[in-house]
Amino acid sequence: MEKWSHEIGQKVFRFVKKVKQESVYCYSGYIGNSTYQVSARGDEQFVVDINDKTCGCSKWQLIGIPCVHGMAALLSTNHNPMDFIHLRYKKESFLRAYTPVIYGINEPKIWTK
Template identity: 55%
Template sequence: MEKMRSESVAVYEWLVDKDHVHWSKAYFKDTAVYDMLCNNMCEAFNKAILQARDKPVITLMEMIRNYLMKRLVRKRAEMEKWNHDIRSNVFKVIERLKLESSICHPKYSGNFHYQVRGPGDDQHIVDIDKKTCACNRWQLTGIPCIHGISALLSSNCDLIDYIHNKYKKDNFIKAYAPVIYGINGSRMWSKTNDNPL
């Protein structure tokens, strides 16, 4: 916080006024297993439906349905090209973290626990059975941190087994398996006795 104050007193005072559970990763719950702090997904969806937003409700819904139908087809096709059992961007992160973990020194203490000394004499406890590290990054992201990777590599574990299931191909296949079927044009829709929209 002192470093924050030296950068900007206004930001420091604003943060001090707020409950730390809302802005500090140290206090985030690890149940979400997601490292994003912004609303990129909402913004991406809003951008995708931008042309549809000012349309009448049925046209709006039809444009969204078409967008989602194409997206599901595209995602299923992308998954067919996966070379690994995890997303390619996660695989790249793991490869980078493997290199970074080479500066760590794990010491096995028993019962799946490791004491891992990292850069700058930093030291963390890793429990590979529970997939946790004292730095909390593994719990927050679902991807082992450099301390976790160091411990896993020293025990000859397959890193893929210790990545959260949400990044695995099987779960992506399940998520994108539903089909949004095409529908006939409005001229072929059933007529009702209700008032038109």
Template identity: 75%
Template sequence: MVYFRFVEKIKQESVYCYPQYSGNYTYQVRARGEEQFVVDINRRTCGCNKWQLIGIPCVHGMAAILSTNHNPMNFIHFRYKKETFIHAYALIIYGINRPKMWPKSNEAPMECPDFRKQRGKPKKKRNLQSDEVRIRNTTKLRRNYIVVTYRKCGKEGHNIATCDKRGGGTDSVATTEGESQADGGSQAEHEDGQPRGGKRIRTQK
């Protein structure tokens, strides 16, 4: 049956409901938390209105039915029965000839509506059923499982923007021997101690 798997799922969820018989085929069913509903298995109604909408007992109605040891299949609407499907397709569906043999009409031919492209990125994944679970891709590593390691300091959890050692070394100044004066005298020096005639070379430690 089409609805058999759906009914079995409702039976498993009904174990968390606690029915209490009130009389005249009515039950007060207490669900999780402080929720409670009135179920009438004779009229096939429930306070949550789900039984009346879909024609299949809800979890509250299923708990009341199972407490009376009745078969839940007897409380399902007749439109889900096999006999209803057989009766719906009992009439003959006559075949037709090919389109070239159809009778001609004087009316204007019907045309397809203009194609209108939907906004946004096209959807590739189909909509899952209520009892299906989407299986995650196990071949790709998720982003929240990656630990970032900065290669220069070897520590985990930060990068070049948050590392304390990202400044590098300091610049220093080295000098070379300057040209001697024509009279063989000593070289004159600046106030900072560097020779006047020397060439400055910037090196990095």
């Protein structure tokens, strides 16, 4: 984890990069407050709320990473998408989870009763 070149893991970083590339095919229109109407390929339209980190397609809520529609809204407002990725994917969370040492125990035969 010390080798991470970003604040998120490499697989997640590649996924975010792919979503960014796909988001250029979406049009984001401001509705109000933090809400956007995003038109995707074809006639698909989704409501995105960047403050709540939600999208009508539900992918953002499910995986904790902005979906294509959410990414389009974020990029149209010059937000940094990394700020909208769930904490569970960030380096600090991995370090907190894997830093404590788990000590081994002797086999049950030699346990005191």
